[in-house]
Amino acid sequence: MHFSESLKKNRQFQLVYKSGKSYVNKYLIMYVKENGLEGNRIGISVSKKVGNSVVRHRLTRLVRESYRLQEKVFNSGLDIVIIVRPGAATVGYREVESALLHLGRLHHIIHQ
Numbered sequence: 777m778h779f780s781e782s783l784k785k786n787r788q789f790q791l792v793y794k795s796g797k798s799y800v801n802k803y804l805i806m807y808v809k810e811n812g813l814e815g816n817r818i819g820i821s822v823s824k825k826v827g828n829s830v831v832r833h834r835l836t837r838l839v840r841e842s843y844r845l846q847e848k849v850f851n852s853g854l855d856i857v858i859i860v861r862p863g864a865a866t867v868g869y870r871e872v873e874s875a876l877l878h879l880g881r882l883h884h885i886i887h888q
Contacts, residue, residue: 789821792856796857799883803861803864806858810855816852818843820859835864850880
């Protein structure tokens, strides 16, 4: 198993936005694009519209931890960008994890 890296550069995010496929649910937006590597690369974006820095960082940590614990069920070789929507500002870990897995199933990138 190859563990995920992070997408850090703006151009990496832009490439996934432009040529990736997206699905949306109540709390998250997920863009997915194949990267040709053995492992996944994940990027998380939380806008200022969602809340102050404390709220944004909390949501970033929730999404990162949800993905980390469920990483083994995701296919490899993908760039994944997750955008947190404003409705997620008050939700807990279980809702974030459920939303992440729901989008993974919509993209057909989860094997179980």
